[in-house]
Amino acid sequence: MTIAHNLGFPRIGVQRELKKALEAFWREEIDAKQLAAVGGSLRAQHWKVQQAAGIAHIPVGDFAYYDQMLNMTALLGAAPARFGFGGAPLTLAQYFTLARGAQDQPAMEMTKWFDTNYHYIVPEFHPDTQFTLDPAWLLAELDEALALEIDAKPVLIGPLTYLYLGKE
DSSP: OOOOBOSOOOOSOTTOHHHHHHHHHHTTSSOHHHHHHHHHHHHHHHHHHHHHTTOSBEEESOOOSSOHHHHHHHHTTOOOGGGOOTTSOOOHHHHHHHHHOBTTBOOOOEEESTTSSOEEEOOBOOTTOOOOOOOHHHHHHHHHHHHTTOOEEEOOOOHHHHHHHOBO
């Protein structure tokens, strides 16, 4: 018996719904709750497409509002101290501040994912970097998938990849 699985699914949406929602959120035309609704709708659609295609173990954790490396930084509670967010779980606004910067703080560096045209936010490591696991978003996505009767498997950036692609 052949078992089909994959490591992720494009998150942007067939009609680029995520991109449009993100831009509307950044222009303050929609709020975080509306953006989350778009994200949830896209995840559900994508899981159902994979389920209909016969994928046996459907990835959860592959969705990101910005990128998966930034998701790992949030998951690990490893936001650079220079942003002053402390060890608490990141809000959506703080998540985007890491990626886009703020008036008083430049964004984290962005670079190409290996030799592709895809980019990611480079993790920053300092001698005082503290890691504090915050799996709330991943567990919430697992709950979403289970509620839709999706045979979900968590997928994350591996620890060696995360550390290797980071910067001191």
